[in-house]
Amino acid sequence: MTGKVRRIAHLDMDAFYASVELLRYPQLKGMPVVIGGGRRREDDLLARLTAERPDEEWTAQTLHKIPLDFFPQLSDYAGRGVITTATYAARQFGVGSAMGLMKAAKLCPQAILLPVDFTQYRHYSQRFKSIITEIAPVMENRGVDEVYIDFTDVPGGQRQGGKVLARLIQKAIFDDTGLTCSVGVAPNKLLAKMASEFNKPNGIAIVQEDDVQTMIWPLACRKINGIGPKADEKLKSHGIGTIGQLAARDPQWLEQSFGKRTGAWLHAAAHGRDDRPVVTESEPVSMSRETTFDRDLHALKDRAELGALFTQLCEQVALDLQRKGYVGKTIGIKLRFDDFQIVTRDHTGTHYTADAKEIRRLAGLCLKRAPLTKRLRLLGVRVGALAKEDEIPAMSAAVSKPAKPETADDWTGQLF
DNA sequence: TCTGGGGTCCTAGGACCC
Protein backbone atom coordinates (compact mmCIF):
# COMPACT_ATOMS: atom_id res chain seq x y z
CA MET A 1 0.00 0.00 0.00
CA THR A 2 1.30 3.42 -0.88
CA GLY A 3 1.51 6.26 1.68
CA LYS A 4 -1.24 8.73 2.27
CA VAL A 5 -1.20 11.98 0.37
CA ARG A 6 -2.81 15.22 1.43
CA ARG A 7 -6.32 15.46 -0.01
CA ILE A 8 -8.32 18.61 0.60
CA ALA A 9 -11.89 19.11 -0.62
CA HIS A 10 -13.73 22.31 -1.31
CA LEU A 11 -17.50 21.93 -1.24
CA ASP A 12 -19.75 24.61 -2.62
CA MET A 13 -23.54 24.43 -2.43
CA ASP A 14 -25.16 25.05 -5.82
CA ALA A 15 -27.09 28.35 -5.99
CA PHE A 16 -27.67 27.92 -2.29
CA TYR A 17 -30.25 30.59 -1.39
CA ALA A 18 -32.20 30.02 -4.56
CA SER A 19 -32.17 26.25 -4.11
CA VAL A 20 -33.51 26.59 -0.58
CA GLU A 21 -36.31 28.80 -1.91
CA LEU A 22 -37.12 26.14 -4.52
CA LEU A 23 -37.62 23.63 -1.73
CA ARG A 24 -40.26 25.96 -0.31
CA TYR A 25 -41.80 26.90 -3.64
CA PRO A 26 -41.37 23.82 -5.89
CA GLN A 27 -43.62 25.39 -8.49
CA LEU A 28 -40.74 27.79 -9.29
CA LYS A 29 -38.64 24.93 -10.63
CA GLY A 30 -37.16 25.80 -13.99
CA MET A 31 -38.26 29.42 -13.74
CA PRO A 32 -35.91 32.39 -13.51
CA VAL A 33 -35.77 33.49 -9.87
CA VAL A 34 -33.45 35.92 -8.15
CA ILE A 35 -32.95 36.52 -4.45
CA GLY A 36 -32.02 39.97 -3.23
CA GLY A 37 -33.14 43.37 -2.26
CA GLY A 38 -31.89 43.40 1.31
CA ARG A 39 -33.71 43.27 4.59
CA ARG A 40 -35.90 46.25 3.98
CA ARG A 41 -37.71 44.22 1.39
CA GLU A 42 -38.93 42.00 4.18
CA ASP A 43 -40.31 44.98 6.00
CA ASP A 44 -42.01 46.19 2.85
CA LEU A 45 -43.50 42.76 2.31
CA LEU A 46 -44.78 42.59 5.84
CA ALA A 47 -46.39 45.99 5.50
CA ARG A 48 -48.03 44.98 2.23
CA LEU A 49 -49.22 41.67 3.60
CA THR A 50 -50.69 43.30 6.67
CA ALA A 51 -52.49 45.79 4.46
CA GLU A 52 -53.72 43.39 1.81
CA ARG A 53 -54.35 40.24 3.83
CA PRO A 54 -55.39 41.55 7.21
CA ASP A 55 -57.16 38.35 8.24
CA GLU A 56 -53.79 36.76 8.93
CA GLU A 57 -51.10 38.01 11.24
CA TRP A 58 -47.76 38.57 9.52
CA THR A 59 -44.39 38.70 11.24
CA ALA A 60 -40.81 37.95 10.25
CA GLN A 61 -41.43 34.45 11.58
CA THR A 62 -44.37 33.79 9.28
CA LEU A 63 -42.58 35.16 6.24
CA HIS A 64 -41.97 31.66 4.96
CA LYS A 65 -45.72 31.22 4.49
CA ILE A 66 -46.09 34.14 2.13
CA PRO A 67 -48.04 33.05 -0.95
CA LEU A 68 -45.95 33.07 -4.06
CA ASP A 69 -48.17 35.45 -5.98
CA PHE A 70 -47.09 38.13 -3.58
CA PHE A 71 -43.64 38.42 -4.99
CA PRO A 72 -43.02 40.90 -7.78
CA GLN A 73 -41.37 40.30 -11.09
CA LEU A 74 -38.17 42.23 -11.58
CA SER A 75 -39.96 44.45 -14.09
CA ASP A 76 -42.34 45.60 -11.33
CA TYR A 77 -39.63 46.31 -8.84
CA ALA A 78 -38.33 49.80 -8.20
CA GLY A 79 -35.73 50.11 -5.52
CA ARG A 80 -32.14 49.71 -4.52
CA GLY A 81 -30.38 46.47 -4.05
CA VAL A 82 -28.37 43.71 -5.66
CA ILE A 83 -28.85 40.07 -6.46
CA THR A 84 -27.57 37.65 -3.83
CA THR A 85 -28.24 34.46 -5.80
CA ALA A 86 -29.94 33.60 -9.07
CA THR A 87 -31.32 30.25 -10.16
CA TYR A 88 -29.61 28.57 -13.09
CA ALA A 89 -32.67 29.39 -15.19
CA ALA A 90 -32.13 33.07 -14.42
CA ARG A 91 -28.41 32.86 -15.09
CA GLN A 92 -29.20 31.91 -18.68
CA PHE A 93 -30.29 35.51 -19.14
CA GLY A 94 -26.96 36.83 -17.93
CA VAL A 95 -28.02 37.86 -14.46
CA GLY A 96 -25.93 36.82 -11.49
CA SER A 97 -24.64 37.56 -8.02
CA ALA A 98 -23.84 41.15 -7.07
CA MET A 99 -25.63 42.58 -10.10
CA GLY A 100 -27.84 45.59 -9.45
CA LEU A 101 -31.54 44.75 -9.56
CA MET A 102 -32.19 47.53 -12.05
CA LYS A 103 -29.73 46.09 -14.49
CA ALA A 104 -31.06 42.58 -13.92
CA ALA A 105 -34.60 43.79 -14.66
CA LYS A 106 -33.48 44.80 -18.13
CA LEU A 107 -31.90 41.43 -18.84
CA CYS A 108 -34.67 39.29 -17.39
CA PRO A 109 -37.79 41.32 -16.54
CA GLN A 110 -39.91 38.21 -15.96
CA ALA A 111 -37.68 36.84 -13.17
CA ILE A 112 -39.40 36.50 -9.81
CA LEU A 113 -37.75 38.49 -7.04
CA LEU A 114 -37.71 36.85 -3.64
CA PRO A 115 -36.49 38.58 -0.50
CA VAL A 116 -33.65 37.01 1.46
CA ASP A 117 -34.55 34.81 4.41
CA PHE A 118 -31.35 34.30 6.35
CA THR A 119 -33.03 32.34 9.10
CA GLN A 120 -33.99 29.69 6.61
CA TYR A 121 -30.59 29.61 4.88
CA ARG A 122 -28.78 29.32 8.21
CA HIS A 123 -30.95 26.38 9.11
CA TYR A 124 -30.03 24.50 5.94
CA SER A 125 -26.42 25.58 6.34
CA GLN A 126 -26.21 23.94 9.74
CA ARG A 127 -27.88 20.85 8.40
CA PHE A 128 -25.53 20.21 5.52
CA LYS A 129 -22.49 21.02 7.66
CA SER A 130 -23.46 18.59 10.38
CA ILE A 131 -23.92 15.90 7.75
CA ILE A 132 -20.39 16.56 6.52
CA THR A 133 -18.76 16.50 9.95
CA GLU A 134 -20.42 13.19 10.73
CA ILE A 135 -18.55 11.75 7.77
CA ALA A 136 -15.40 13.89 7.77
CA PRO A 137 -14.79 15.76 11.03
CA VAL A 138 -12.06 18.18 9.91
CA MET A 139 -14.12 20.90 8.26
CA GLU A 140 -13.52 24.63 7.85
CA ASN A 141 -16.41 27.06 7.50
CA ARG A 142 -16.20 29.51 4.63
CA GLY A 143 -19.48 31.28 5.06
CA VAL A 144 -22.97 29.94 4.79
CA ASP A 145 -22.64 27.79 1.68
CA GLU A 146 -18.99 26.73 1.43
CA VAL A 147 -16.57 24.59 3.39
CA TYR A 148 -13.14 23.02 3.11
CA ILE A 149 -12.82 19.43 4.25
CA ASP A 150 -9.62 17.52 5.02
CA PHE A 151 -10.03 14.13 3.35
CA THR A 152 -6.50 12.96 4.16
CA ASP A 153 -7.27 10.78 7.17
CA VAL A 154 -10.90 9.98 6.47
CA PRO A 155 -11.62 6.35 5.59
CA GLY A 156 -11.98 6.20 1.83
CA GLY A 157 -10.64 9.74 1.44
CA GLN A 158 -7.75 8.52 -0.69
CA ARG A 159 -9.74 6.33 -3.05
CA GLN A 160 -9.81 7.59 -6.63
CA GLY A 161 -8.21 10.81 -5.47
CA GLY A 162 -11.13 11.56 -3.17
CA LYS A 163 -13.90 10.97 -5.68
CA VAL A 164 -15.51 8.16 -3.71
CA LEU A 165 -15.77 10.17 -0.50
CA ALA A 166 -16.91 13.27 -2.38
CA ARG A 167 -19.73 11.31 -3.94
CA LEU A 168 -20.71 9.84 -0.59
CA ILE A 169 -20.96 13.31 0.96
CA GLN A 170 -22.87 14.68 -1.99
CA LYS A 171 -25.40 11.87 -1.70
CA ALA A 172 -25.75 12.21 2.07
CA ILE A 173 -26.46 15.93 1.73
CA PHE A 174 -28.93 15.42 -1.07
CA ASP A 175 -30.78 12.61 0.71
CA ASP A 176 -31.22 14.74 3.81
CA THR A 177 -31.88 18.18 2.35
CA GLY A 178 -32.67 17.79 -1.33
CA LEU A 179 -29.85 20.21 -2.10
CA THR A 180 -26.97 19.65 -4.50
CA CYS A 181 -23.38 20.78 -4.23
CA SER A 182 -20.15 20.75 -6.20
CA VAL A 183 -16.92 19.36 -4.85
CA GLY A 184 -13.30 19.74 -5.85
CA VAL A 185 -10.62 17.52 -4.32
CA ALA A 186 -6.94 18.42 -4.64
CA PRO A 187 -3.65 18.46 -2.75
CA ASN A 188 -4.48 21.81 -1.11
CA LYS A 189 -7.17 24.44 -0.54
CA LEU A 190 -6.10 26.67 -3.42
CA LEU A 191 -6.49 23.92 -6.02
CA ALA A 192 -9.56 22.39 -4.38
CA LYS A 193 -11.34 25.75 -4.56
CA MET A 194 -10.65 26.05 -8.26
CA ALA A 195 -11.57 22.41 -8.87
CA SER A 196 -15.00 22.78 -7.26
CA GLU A 197 -15.92 25.15 -10.07
CA PHE A 198 -15.05 22.75 -12.87
CA ASN A 199 -18.26 20.72 -12.96
CA LYS A 200 -21.01 22.88 -11.52
CA PRO A 201 -23.72 22.14 -10.64
CA ASN A 202 -23.77 18.82 -8.79
CA GLY A 203 -20.28 17.92 -10.00
CA ILE A 204 -17.04 16.50 -8.74
CA ALA A 205 -13.56 17.33 -9.99
CA ILE A 206 -10.30 15.72 -8.95
CA VAL A 207 -6.98 17.53 -9.33
CA GLN A 208 -3.66 15.86 -8.69
CA GLU A 209 -0.31 17.51 -8.27
CA ASP A 210 0.66 16.58 -11.82
CA ASP A 211 -2.48 18.16 -13.27
CA VAL A 212 -1.45 21.74 -12.56
CA GLN A 213 0.00 22.37 -16.01
CA THR A 214 -2.90 20.87 -17.92
CA MET A 215 -5.87 21.83 -15.75
CA ILE A 216 -4.79 25.02 -13.96
CA TRP A 217 -2.39 26.88 -16.21
CA PRO A 218 -4.93 27.53 -18.99
CA LEU A 219 -7.26 29.31 -16.52
CA ALA A 220 -7.48 33.07 -16.10
CA CYS A 221 -5.52 34.50 -13.15
CA ARG A 222 -8.82 35.78 -11.77
CA LYS A 223 -9.73 32.19 -10.93
CA ILE A 224 -7.16 32.20 -8.14
CA ASN A 225 -8.90 32.86 -4.86
CA GLY A 226 -7.32 36.11 -3.71
CA ILE A 227 -6.83 37.73 -7.11
CA GLY A 228 -9.60 40.27 -7.46
CA PRO A 229 -10.39 42.90 -10.07
CA LYS A 230 -7.50 45.18 -9.10
CA ALA A 231 -4.75 42.60 -9.07
CA ASP A 232 -6.14 41.08 -12.25
CA GLU A 233 -6.00 44.40 -14.02
CA LYS A 234 -2.44 44.96 -12.93
CA LEU A 235 -1.44 41.50 -14.11
CA LYS A 236 -3.09 42.12 -17.46
CA SER A 237 -1.24 45.40 -17.83
CA HIS A 238 1.94 43.33 -17.71
CA GLY A 239 0.63 40.94 -20.30
CA ILE A 240 -0.29 38.23 -17.80
CA GLY A 241 -3.71 36.78 -18.49
CA THR A 242 -3.50 33.12 -17.59
CA ILE A 243 -2.13 31.31 -14.58
CA GLY A 244 0.41 29.66 -16.87
CA GLN A 245 1.71 33.05 -17.96
CA LEU A 246 1.95 34.04 -14.30
CA ALA A 247 3.86 30.86 -13.50
CA ALA A 248 6.35 31.64 -16.25
CA ARG A 249 7.36 34.98 -14.74
CA ASP A 250 10.53 35.36 -12.78
CA PRO A 251 9.74 35.31 -9.04
CA GLN A 252 12.18 38.16 -8.45
CA TRP A 253 10.35 40.26 -10.97
CA LEU A 254 7.01 39.44 -9.31
CA GLU A 255 8.33 40.52 -5.94
CA GLN A 256 9.62 43.77 -7.36
CA SER A 257 6.36 44.52 -9.12
CA PHE A 258 3.85 43.38 -6.50
CA GLY A 259 5.76 43.56 -3.24
CA LYS A 260 7.76 40.86 -1.53
CA ARG A 261 4.89 39.12 0.14
CA THR A 262 2.33 39.31 -2.66
CA GLY A 263 4.93 38.49 -5.29
CA ALA A 264 6.02 35.35 -3.50
CA TRP A 265 2.39 34.33 -3.01
CA LEU A 266 1.55 34.90 -6.69
CA HIS A 267 4.46 32.73 -7.72
CA ALA A 268 3.51 29.91 -5.35
CA ALA A 269 -0.18 30.08 -6.29
CA ALA A 270 0.58 29.94 -10.00
CA HIS A 271 2.50 26.73 -9.38
CA GLY A 272 -0.38 25.29 -7.40
CA ARG A 273 1.45 25.45 -4.09
CA ASP A 274 -0.44 26.22 -0.88
CA ASP A 275 0.19 24.80 2.56
CA ARG A 276 -2.58 26.49 4.55
CA PRO A 277 -4.19 24.06 6.95
CA VAL A 278 -7.91 23.36 7.22
CA VAL A 279 -8.90 25.39 10.27
CA THR A 280 -11.84 24.00 12.20
CA GLU A 281 -12.21 26.70 14.85
CA SER A 282 -11.79 30.46 14.70
CA GLU A 283 -12.73 33.44 16.83
CA PRO A 284 -14.52 36.42 15.32
CA VAL A 285 -12.47 39.60 14.93
CA SER A 286 -15.30 42.10 14.61
CA MET A 287 -19.06 42.38 14.38
CA SER A 288 -20.89 45.08 12.49
CA ARG A 289 -24.22 46.29 11.24
CA GLU A 290 -24.74 48.61 8.33
CA THR A 291 -27.60 49.82 6.23
CA THR A 292 -28.08 51.49 2.88
CA PHE A 293 -30.89 54.03 2.93
CA ASP A 294 -33.81 54.04 0.54
CA ARG A 295 -32.64 57.48 -0.53
CA ASP A 296 -29.46 59.41 0.16
CA LEU A 297 -29.72 61.34 3.41
CA HIS A 298 -28.31 64.69 4.42
CA ALA A 299 -26.44 64.95 7.71
CA LEU A 300 -28.37 68.03 8.76
CA LYS A 301 -31.65 67.96 6.89
CA ASP A 302 -32.30 64.32 7.77
CA ARG A 303 -30.75 64.53 11.16
CA ALA A 304 -33.65 63.00 13.08
CA GLU A 305 -33.91 60.03 10.76
CA LEU A 306 -30.17 59.44 10.79
CA GLY A 307 -29.97 59.73 14.55
CA ALA A 308 -32.66 57.08 14.97
CA LEU A 309 -31.01 54.74 12.47
CA PHE A 310 -27.64 55.24 14.12
CA THR A 311 -29.05 54.25 17.49
CA GLN A 312 -30.77 51.25 15.95
CA LEU A 313 -27.54 49.99 14.39
CA CYS A 314 -25.77 50.30 17.74
CA GLU A 315 -28.55 48.35 19.42
CA GLN A 316 -28.37 45.61 16.79
CA VAL A 317 -24.62 45.26 17.10
CA ALA A 318 -24.91 45.19 20.89
CA LEU A 319 -27.52 42.44 20.66
CA ASP A 320 -25.34 40.43 18.26
CA LEU A 321 -22.43 40.68 20.69
CA GLN A 322 -24.53 39.75 23.69
CA ARG A 323 -26.19 36.81 21.96
CA LYS A 324 -22.80 35.37 21.05
CA GLY A 325 -21.14 36.28 24.34
CA TYR A 326 -18.58 38.78 23.09
CA VAL A 327 -17.41 42.21 24.19
CA GLY A 328 -15.27 44.62 22.18
CA LYS A 329 -12.83 47.44 22.79
CA THR A 330 -12.72 49.21 19.42
CA ILE A 331 -15.85 51.02 18.26
CA GLY A 332 -16.04 52.29 14.71
CA ILE A 333 -18.34 53.81 12.14
CA LYS A 334 -18.51 53.54 8.39
CA LEU A 335 -20.03 56.07 6.02
CA ARG A 336 -20.66 55.70 2.33
CA PHE A 337 -21.40 58.93 0.52
CA ASP A 338 -23.57 59.43 -2.52
CA ASP A 339 -20.45 59.25 -4.70
CA PHE A 340 -19.63 55.85 -3.14
CA GLN A 341 -16.58 57.12 -1.31
CA ILE A 342 -16.18 55.23 1.96
CA VAL A 343 -14.88 56.76 5.16
CA THR A 344 -14.24 54.98 8.44
CA ARG A 345 -13.41 56.26 11.90
CA ASP A 346 -12.70 54.18 14.94
CA HIS A 347 -11.66 54.51 18.53
CA THR A 348 -10.11 52.02 20.90
CA GLY A 349 -11.33 52.48 24.44
CA THR A 350 -9.85 51.43 27.74
CA HIS A 351 -12.43 48.77 28.53
CA TYR A 352 -14.54 46.16 26.77
CA THR A 353 -18.23 46.65 26.20
CA ALA A 354 -21.32 45.15 24.62
CA ASP A 355 -23.60 47.86 25.92
CA ALA A 356 -25.75 49.58 23.29
CA LYS A 357 -25.61 52.99 24.96
CA GLU A 358 -21.87 52.87 25.43
CA ILE A 359 -21.36 51.79 21.83
CA ARG A 360 -23.67 54.59 20.79
CA ARG A 361 -21.70 57.15 22.80
CA LEU A 362 -18.32 56.12 21.38
CA ALA A 363 -19.66 55.78 17.83
CA GLY A 364 -21.06 59.29 18.24
CA LEU A 365 -17.56 60.55 19.04
CA CYS A 366 -16.24 58.84 15.91
CA LEU A 367 -18.92 60.52 13.87
CA LYS A 368 -17.76 63.93 15.05
CA ARG A 369 -14.39 63.27 13.42
CA ALA A 370 -15.90 62.38 10.05
CA PRO A 371 -16.55 64.81 7.21
CA LEU A 372 -20.29 65.25 6.70
CA THR A 373 -20.75 67.59 3.80
CA LYS A 374 -21.83 65.08 1.19
CA ARG A 375 -25.08 63.16 1.22
CA LEU A 376 -24.93 59.77 2.89
CA ARG A 377 -25.89 56.53 1.25
CA LEU A 378 -24.86 54.08 3.97
CA LEU A 379 -24.19 54.12 7.68
CA GLY A 380 -22.52 51.34 9.64
CA VAL A 381 -21.38 50.59 13.18
CA ARG A 382 -18.62 48.13 13.99
CA VAL A 383 -17.19 46.67 17.19
CA GLY A 384 -13.73 45.16 16.96
CA ALA A 385 -10.90 43.94 19.22
CA LEU A 386 -13.32 41.33 20.51
CA ALA A 387 -12.93 39.07 23.50
CA LYS A 388 -15.15 36.41 24.98
CA GLU A 389 -17.25 38.01 27.66
CA ASP A 390 -16.06 35.49 30.23
CA GLU A 391 -12.40 35.58 29.19
CA ILE A 392 -11.58 39.25 29.26
CA PRO A 393 -7.83 39.85 29.31
CA ALA A 394 -6.88 40.58 32.92
CA MET A 395 -5.24 43.92 32.18
CA SER A 396 -8.47 45.58 31.13
CA ALA A 397 -10.94 43.66 33.19
CA ALA A 398 -13.31 46.57 33.60
CA VAL A 399 -16.27 45.72 31.40
CA SER A 400 -18.98 47.86 29.93
CA LYS A 401 -19.66 50.51 32.44
CA PRO A 402 -23.18 51.42 31.43
CA ALA A 403 -23.15 54.65 29.49
CA LYS A 404 -24.43 57.82 31.02
CA PRO A 405 -27.83 58.83 29.77
CA GLU A 406 -26.82 62.38 28.83
CA THR A 407 -25.19 61.20 25.62
CA ALA A 408 -28.46 60.87 23.81
CA ASP A 409 -28.09 64.02 21.72
CA ASP A 410 -25.65 62.89 19.25
CA TRP A 411 -26.15 62.91 15.61
CA THR A 412 -23.71 65.71 14.83
CA GLY A 413 -25.07 67.92 17.55
CA GLN A 414 -21.74 69.69 17.30
CA LEU A 415 -21.62 70.36 13.60
CA PHE A 416 -21.91 73.70 11.91
C1' DT B 1 -33.24 54.21 -11.71
C1' DC B 2 -26.09 51.12 -11.54
C1' DT B 3 -23.47 49.22 -7.38
C1' DG B 4 -26.11 44.90 -0.29
C1' DG B 5 -24.33 43.33 4.08
C1' DG B 6 -21.05 41.03 6.88
C1' DG B 7 -16.68 39.77 7.24
C1' DT B 8 -10.95 39.10 7.01
C1' DC B 9 -6.44 40.55 6.08
C1' DC B 10 -2.83 43.80 4.56
C1' DT B 11 -0.37 48.26 4.35
C1' DA B 12 1.56 52.38 5.97
C1' DG B 13 2.46 56.09 9.01
C1' DG B 14 2.72 57.90 13.68
C1' DA B 15 3.01 57.33 18.71
C1' DC B 16 5.39 55.39 22.21
C1' DC B 17 8.60 52.35 24.59
C1' DC B 18 13.07 50.14 25.31
Add this chain to the structure above:
DNA sequence: TCTGGGGTCCTAGGACCC
Protein backbone atom coordinates in the same frame (compact mmCIF):
# COMPACT_ATOMS: atom_id res chain seq x y z
C1' DT C 1 22.40 70.59 19.71
C1' DC C 2 22.53 63.82 17.16
C1' DT C 3 20.78 60.05 15.62
C1' DG C 4 20.12 54.70 16.24
C1' DG C 5 17.05 50.50 15.62
C1' DG C 6 13.17 47.17 16.98
C1' DG C 7 8.61 46.17 18.56
C1' DT C 8 3.78 47.00 19.38
C1' DC C 9 -0.44 49.43 19.18
C1' DC C 10 -3.58 52.44 16.90
C1' DT C 11 -5.96 54.49 12.87
C1' DA C 12 -7.58 54.89 7.95
C1' DG C 13 -8.02 53.02 3.75
C1' DG C 14 -8.35 49.39 0.49
C1' DA C 15 -8.52 44.68 -1.66
C1' DC C 16 -10.93 40.75 -1.51
C1' DC C 17 -14.36 37.06 -0.32
C1' DC C 18 -19.07 34.91 0.41
